[in-house]
Amino acid sequence: MRTAFHEELNFISDQLVEMTRLTASALNRATQALMDADLELAESVITADEYIDAIRRDLDNRAVDTLARQQPVATDLRILVTSMRMSSDLERMGDLARHVAKVTRLRYPQTAIPASLRATFSQMAHVAEQMVIKTGSIIANQDLAGAARLKDDDDQMDQLHREVFRILLAQDWSSGTEAAVDATLLSRYYERFGDHAVSVAHRVVYLVTGEWHDELNLDEALELRTADSARDTAPVRD
Amino acid sequence: MRTAFHEELNFISDQLVEMTRLTASALNRATQALMDADLELAESVITADEYIDAIRRDLDNRAVDTLARQQPVATDLRILVTSMRMSSDLERMGDLARHVAKVTRLRYPQTAIPASLRATFSQMAHVAEQMVIKTGSIIANQDLAGAARLKDDDDQMDQLHREVFRILLAQDWSSGTEAAVDATLLSRYYERFGDHAVSVAHRVVYLVTGEWHDELNLDEALELRTADSARDTAPVRD
Numbered sequence A, B: 001m002r003t004a005f006h007e008e009l010n011f012i013s014d015q016l017v018e019m020t021r022l023t024a025s026a027l028n029r030a031t032q033a034l035m036d037a038d039l040e041l042a043e044s045v046i047t048a049d050e051y052i053d054a055i056r057r058d059l060d061n062r063a064v065d066t067l068a069r070q071q072p073v074a075t076d077l078r079i080l081v082t083s084m085r086m087s088s089d090l091e092r093m094g095d096l097a098r099h100v101a102k103v104t105r106l107r108y109p110q111t112a113i114p115a116s117l118r119a120t121f122s123q124m125a126h127v128a129e130q131m132v133i134k135t136g137s138i139i140a141n142q143d144l145a146g147a148a149r150l151k152d153d154d155d156q157m158d159q160l161h162r163e164v165f166r167i168l169l170a171q172d173w174s175s176g177t178e179a180a181v182d183a184t185l186l187s188r189y190y191e192r193f194g195d196h197a198v199s200v201a202h203r204v205v206y207l208v209t210g211e212w213h214d215e216l217n218l219d220e221a222l223e224l225r226t227a228d229s230a231r232d233t234a235p236v237r238d
Helices: A002-036 A039-070 A074-107 A115-141 A144-168 A176-209 A218-231 B002-036 B039-070 B074-107 B115-141 B144-168 B176-209 B218-231
Strands: none
Touching: A002 A039, A002 A074, A002 A115, A002 A176, A039 A074, A039 B074, A074 A176, A074 B039, A074 B074, A115 A144, A115 A176, A144 A176, A144 B176, A176 B144, A176 B176, B002 B039, B002 B074, B002 B115, B002 B176, B039 B074, B074 B176, B115 B144, B115 B176, B144 B176
């Protein structure tokens, strides 16, 4: 019975990693569609988001069923509750990739991104995609140090977000209001994508340490974790 | 024991209603600060958001504790899981009110909203505030019909969101790129605020019917509910 239960937990963890792979792919393809004004590719991202939504629903149903049938406590309960929160973040990241694709579709056959912003958006997309790929590995390996390092990527994303506004608001902006509106929304979508990746990483920390760090600095969380380990010499349940 | 448990569920429900009251107030004050370029009021909204975050953390901790101690199944389990999702939406609505206040602070002593957009933003704020007030009543009364009617408010919000873009992209827009960028973000914040209110209302439907309607039309949900009621003549647990 316990074996079946832990197989279920492993399945949920694998599916969360699969969701990171799917959202990374969705954002990658959405960005390519955006840069190339590729309508067909944009449509495929919009359609494929339904599959991400379906995985999320399946995961949530499994988590609720498992809560009801197995009545887990302590770490096992924390894993299930946390997995529902992670799937919610990851599903939202899929939505944001879909939003990028929808801007592409709205402006087709024009491209939504003027030449002056292409390099910055390419970088944003690269950082965002790397963040969710790292998040997949953080989930798979319960990698707290990796979760802490994600802050650097998020800082880089915030810088790029500011860089977009710097370009938009410079005297030499000549691409008009529509392009400025599109770029504002697109920049926000990439930035939020990164925020949700950080949120998932925070949840891995909660899962491992039992400390709730939605609002805390992740460095503090790791210090708490180190303090815990020093106090508690009991073996960690794997 | 059961009585203590149901007191706990009632407390959680009351706190969710309190969160709707607080987010409604936050958005109301953030809008007033935005319209009047009132820095002090904007700062008070930003500070007060910490209280909404704290209620959310307390609610989530209570829900996880109650899951562990009471091992609820069926409806009681559904209420606890759903309450955690509602508190997450409501906390995010508080963040969005804070974002509106931050735009006000960023542009102070200027106002972020040009005259041509004031009426539309006033309407958006009014609709958004009404939506969360209605959501509070929907939670308190498990009001499925009210949840279904919220779609009309959301349609109105979407129309106002489109109206902002119509004004921004019209030939006679003369307020410059910075005001266009601000208005794009602000409009998105109000629209997302409304989306989260709808999401909370959907969760009340799940709570009452046990059917999962994140992606479904709420009308379909109510039809399912009616079909369920016709099949199932057992008294509804209150």
